Amino acid sequence: MRGVRVRWRLYALVAAGSFRRYATYRVATAAGVFTNTVFGFILAYAYTALWDQRPGLGGYDLAQALAYVWLGQALLAAASLMGGGFEDELMERIRTGAVVTDLYRPADLQLWWLAADLGRGAYLLLGRGVAPMAAGILAFDVALPPEWWMWAAFLASVLLGLVVSFALRFMVGLSAFWLMDGTGVAQMSWLAAMFFSGMLLPLTLFPGLLGEVARAMPWSSLLQVPVDVYLGKRTGWDLVAAYAFQAGWAVALLTLGRLVQGAATRRVVVQGG
Amino acid sequence: MAEARKRVDEAGSGARGVREGRPATEGDRRPVREDAHRAAEDLLSVRDRGPGGRLRLARDGFRAYGLIAAMWIRATMAYRTSFVMTTLGSFAATGLDFVAVLLMFQHVERLGGFSLGEVAFLYGLAGAALGLGDLAMGTMGRLGQKVRDGTLDTLLVRPAPVLAQVAADRFALRRLGRTTQGLAVLTYALVQLDGVVWTPLKVLMVPVMLLSGGAIFAAVFTMGGAFQFWAQDAAEVQSAFTFGGNALLQYPPTVFAKDLVRGVTFLVPLAFVNWIPAMYVLGRPYPLAVPEWFAFLSPVVAVGFWVVAGLLWRVGVRSYRSTGS
Numbered sequence: 001m002r003g004v005r006v007r008w009r010l011y012a013l014v015a016a017g018s019f020r021r022y023a024t025y026r027v028a029t030a031a032g033v034f035t036n037t038v039f040g041f042i043l044a045y046a047y048t049a050l051w052d053q054r055p056g057l058g059g060y061d062l063a064q065a066l067a068y069v070w071l072g073q074a075l076l077a078a079a080s081l082m083g084g085g086f087e088d089e090l091m092e093r094i095r096t097g098a099v100v101t102d103l104y105r106p107a108d109l110q111l112w113w114l115a116a117d118l119g120r121g122a123y124l125l126l127g128r129g130v131a132p133m134a135a136g137i138l139a140f141d142v143a144l145p146p147e148w149w150m151w152a153a154f155l156a157s158v159l160l161g162l163v164v165s166f167a168l169r170f171m172v173g174l175s176a177f178w179l180m181d182g183t184g185v186a187q188m189s190w191l192a193a194m195f196f197s198g199m200l201l202p203l204t205l206f207p208g209l210l211g212e213v214a215r216a217m218p219w220s221s222l223l224q225v226p227v228d229v230y231l232g233k234r235t236g237w238d239l240v241a242a243y244a245f246q247a248g249w250a251v252a253l254l255t256l257g258r259l260v261q262g263a264a265t266r267r268v269v270v271q272g273g
Numbered sequence: 274m275a276e277a278r279k280r281v282d283e284a285g286s287g288a289r290g291v292r293e294g295r296p297a298t299e300g301d302r303r304p305v306r307e308d309a310h311r312a313a314e315d316l317l318s319v320r321d322r323g324p325g326g327r328l329r330l331a332r333d334g335f336r337a338y339g340l341i342a343a344m345w346i347r348a349t350m351a352y353r354t355s356f357v358m359t360t361l362g363s364f365a366a367t368g369l370d371f372v373a374v375l376l377m378f379q380h381v382e383r384l385g386g387f388s389l390g391e392v393a394f395l396y397g398l399a400g401a402a403l404g405l406g407d408l409a410m411g412t413m414g415r416l417g418q419k420v421r422d423g424t425l426d427t428l429l430v431r432p433a434p435v436l437a438q439v440a441a442d443r444f445a446l447r448r449l450g451r452t453t454q455g456l457a458v459l460t461y462a463l464v465q466l467d468g469v470v471w472t473p474l475k476v477l478m479v480p481v482m483l484l485s486g487g488a489i490f491a492a493v494f495t496m497g498g499a500f501q502f503w504a505q506d507a508a509e510v511q512s513a514f515t516f517g518g519n520a521l522l523q524y525p526p527t528v529f530a531k532d533l534v535r536g537v538t539f540l541v542p543l544a545f546v547n548w549i550p551a552m553y554v555l556g557r558p559y560p561l562a563v564p565e566w567f568a569f570l571s572p573v574v575a576v577g578f579w580v581v582a583g584l585l586w587r588v589g590v591r592s593y594r595s596t597g598s
Contacts, residue, residue: 028509031507035509039517042524049524057380200370
């Protein structure tokens with residue numbers, strides 16, 4: 001029992017340390033906020049042109065579509081919708097062999113990085129999410145959640161999305177055990193995330209089968225599902241279904257990651273000296 | 274010149290000494306730093322060289338750029354599979370962008386009054402221009418890192434223009450992926466556009482737009498790099514103007530608020546990459562009242578961008594203080 005408590009404290013400390021680590025780079029945060037805001041403006045105008053001609057497109061009215069744009073910008077960094085995150089670091093550690101130190105630690109590799117990535121996500125959500133969203137709300141007629149508690153429901157959905165995002169990128173990082181240079185895989189991964197999360201265009205606008213497949217894939221947990229929860233499109237049992245969808249992918253992908261981790265660590269040969 | 278080169282050599286060996294871990298006190302480190310700095314300024318300074326020296330400097334710069342870029346291309350080609358994969362990836366990444374536009378046109382006939390062919394024309398021009406600028410000067414975004422870890426010092430003591438060295442460092446041929454994608458969309462657009470009456474002038478304007486646009490984006494990359502002399506972590510600010518500029522220019526100007534269009538026409542005149550000249554080619558009015566000859570100003574605007582970029586770069590290099598480690 002005491003052991004369990006110590007473990008939790010350890011991972012909480014890892015997460016807090018990661019939060020502080022990212023919080024150190026204030027200029028980088030400000031630069032990111034600026035860029036997210038610029039992109040938000042550009043997309044907001046483009047979506048306005050689109051929804052002016054087709055009101056109600058994809059089941060959203062204009063204000064909801066604008067909320068979609070700004071939530072996308074707010075979650076971009078936290079959920080690594082366009083790449084970036086711990087996986088580059090993990091790959092580098094695998095390439096240089098420093099990962100051996102990680103494996104020596106009295107902590108689980110996957111949980112260690114999950115804690116670190118959640119700490120990072122929490123900072124980026126606050127540091128790079130709040131300001132662009134506020135700018136969007138001030139400059140445009142952005143839809144707000146119909147009920148106050150939907151903010152909490154939305155944040156829970158974002159958290160699940162961050163775990164799914166981590167689980168996917170953890171496997172990308174582990175690919176370096178086999179490939180040494182995981183740049184290509186990392187690139188594929190963020191391409192998939194950008195396209196299938198709904199970052200480019202809401203998934204409800206994807207036609208036919210492509211749309212159905214895209215909405216069923218894990219990446220939709222990163223943006224499409226949290227936005228729908230925010231907009232109050234998923235309430236009651238449907239909200240439970242949304243959470244179950246996200247949690248299901250999270251568990252499935254974390255389990256898969258664990259299997260890959262097992263296979264990978266059996267490959268590690270520590271050089272003496 | 275010989276004098277400067279000699280001083281560079283001395284400074285170079287001194288810097289090596291420090292790098293090799295010789296215990297360096299503040300006292301013996303500073304002269305090295307200042308010496309290197311002075312030598313670099315000599316190399317940069319064209320004041321006492323007259324117009325001939327200026328030309329020679331430019332020639333040196335292009336030569337150094339070419340040599341370093343060629344070296345990086347050879348290095349890249351050592352891992353040919355990786356090169357092919359990342360180039361295709363770069364092509365696909367930008368391609369998905371256009372897929373989003375195509376998906377939009379699944380739902381509408383026109384966007385901001387523009388047909389798919391016309392939007393593709395704007396998209397292709399902006400994308401290919403950004404690709405060219407990114408290929409030439411994209412690595413400027415790493416300047417902040419060089420300032421932070423002190424590797425810029427190495428470049429300062431080499432007898433070649435610093436801008437050329439920074440720009441050609443890790444020259445990434447895979448960025449041709451973006452240019453190719455832009456050109457592919459542009460070709461698609463030219464096939465789709467049937468309402469345009471092509472005159473020789475309009476035909477000529479297409480390559481002029483691509484080259485001036487590329488030069489404009491390259492200058493913006495350079496300004497973004499120079500800005501990192503002051504704010505090392507602000508690499509992303511540059512993306513707002515380069516990749517953000519591209520995202521803006523790929524949509525018709527009619528989509529955006531007048532103030533925003535005014536901003537990119539007069540304040541940060543990115544509109545000369547494609548918007549203003551392309552409106553002439555397409556025979557459409559620009560949302561702002563601008564004289565018709567504005568359509569032919571793109572090369573002039575590109576030169577203007579480079580004058581500002583050059584000044585900013587020089588101020589940046591001059592204000593540079595090494596971390597000393």
